[in-house]
Amino acid sequence: MAEVVFDKVQKAFGAMIAVEGFDLKIEDGEFVSLLGPSGCGKTTTLRMLAGLEQPTGGTIRIGERVVNGVPPARRDIAMVFQSYALYPHMTVAQNMAYPLKKRGIGEPERGERVRAAARLLELEALLERKPKQLSGGQQQRVALGRALVREPQVFLLDEPLSNLDAKLRATMRAELIELHGRIGCTMVYVTHDQLEAMTMSTRIAVMNKGALQQFATPSEIYHRPANTFVASFIGTPSMAVLEGTLTQAAGGWRIDSGAFSADLPEGHLSDDAKAGPVSFAIRPEDVSVGQGPRRAKVRLVEPTGHESIVIMDLDGLSLTARVPGDTQLKSGDTVDASIRADRIHVFDAAAGHRLN
Numbered sequence: 001m002a003e004v005v006f007d008k009v010q011k012a013f014g015a016m017i018a019v020e021g022f023d024l025k026i027e028d029g030e031f032v033s034l035l036g037p038s039g040c041g042k043t044t045t046l047r048m049l050a051g052l053e054q055p056t057g058g059t060i061r062i063g064e065r066v067v068n069g070v071p072p073a074r075r076d077i078a079m080v081f082q083s084y085a086l087y088p089h090m091t092v093a094q095n096m097a098y099p100l101k102k103r104g105i106g107e108p109e110r111g112e113r114v115r116a117a118a119r120l121l122e123l124e125a126l127l128e129r130k131p132k133q134l135s136g137g138q139q140q141r142v143a144l145g146r147a148l149v150r151e152p153q154v155f156l157l158d159e160p161l162s163n164l165d166a167k168l169r170a171t172m173r174a175e176l177i178e179l180h181g182r183i184g185c186t187m188v189y190v191t192h193d194q195l196e197a198m199t200m201s202t203r204i205a206v207m208n209k210g211a212l213q214q215f216a217t218p219s220e221i222y223h224r225p226a227n228t229f230v231a232s233f234i235g236t237p238s239m240a241v242l243e244g245t246l247t248q249a250a251g252g253w254r255i256d257s258g259a260f261s262a263d264l265p266e267g268h269l270s271d272d273a274k275a276g277p278v279s280f281a282i283r284p285e286d287v288s289v290g291q292g293p294r295r296a297k298v299r300l301v302e303p304t305g306h307e308s309i310v311i312m313d314l315d316g317l318s319l320t321a322r323v324p325g326d327t328q329l330k331s332g333d334t335v336d337a338s339i340r341a342d343r344i345h346v347f348d349a350a351a352g353h354r355l356n
């Protein structure tokens with residue numbers, strides 16, 4: 001069993017608290033991404049799991065074992081960094097065999113494990129090359145191979161794709177998903193790229209300012225963000241978090257914000273909801289352009305190819321919508337529009353937590 005458990009973990013660097021009150025239970029075989037903006041504490045969290053930093057509070061467990069104080073080499077983990085850190089004078093095969101040699105594992109086992117990893121990562125034809133004779137993606141695969149030969153319980157990956165160009169990143173994303181499917185080992189992946197987190201993870205831990213904001217599946221994070229931070233951080237284009245007032249109307253709750261108002265369907269809000277100020281947000285795909293009872297004024301059209309992003313004023317709110325890429329809309333146009341009231345995300349105005 002290689003579940004990973006963080007229990008009330010804290011990391012302070014002097015007076016600076018990098019991670020605080022961090023609780024997370026990663027199941028055996030999961031692919032979990034730590035996702036958040038720069039400086040939110042994701043690398044520090046991964047480094048504590050790797051044993052490269054010691055927590056200043058709480059405990060970390062890998063499998064059955066509390067690993068606080070256990071040196072990195074004895075944690076049964078393998079880490080892949082952003083810079084692949086391959087030895088330039090060694091061949092691919094020697095690079096991959098090196099961690100085994102260091103551990104005193106002799107031939108023929110070393111050779112067997114390297115060949116097995118090379119087969120898995122399709123590196124067999126490259127085993128005699130030196131790193132500088134490889135592309136970025138191939139080097140990344142060798143770095144993965146070097147981690148793989150150690151047969152660790154847990155793989156730790158720190159932004160391993162960030163040095164690759166967009167096309168190669170997409171290929172490597174698919175390769176990592178496949179690799180995880182084949183070896184089924186626990187993976188913890190640090191990224192600030194939500195596309196990577198959304199496409200690869202079984203669950204995502206969204207962090208901000210050293211604290212966990214939400215730990216859930218990609219779908220749940222997207223469709224049911226737990227608070228205003230997650231709501232505004234996840235999604236491209238992002239959702240604006242707007243201020244409004246909640247009132248009890250005949251059929252249920254109603255949200256008002258200046259000239260804008262929307263009746264929320266029955267059962268939309270949890271029992272915690274109270275009349276008064278709230279925050280709310282609407283995903284671009286829940287705003288329809290071209291038909292509907294509302295009028296909107298187009299401020300900006302941003303073509304991205306297959307779709308265009310339209311920023312518009314709708315009843316005094318600045319909202320974003322998605323339209324097909326061949327749209328004729330241009331700034332200054334007035335259009336009919338509608339929003340899906342059953343998809344409005346509502347949050348407590350003060351604490352920011354979700355109310356639906």
Ligand code: ATP
Binds near residue numbers: 018036037041
């Ligand atoms: P990025 O995406 O930019 O790498 P991150 O989310 O990985 O950011 P961390 O590197 O974990 O963030 O840093 C969290 C906070 O802790 C930051 O404010 C950082 O400046 C601080 N920090 C990290 N390491 C140290 C250190 N050795 N000494 C002092 N402060 C540190």
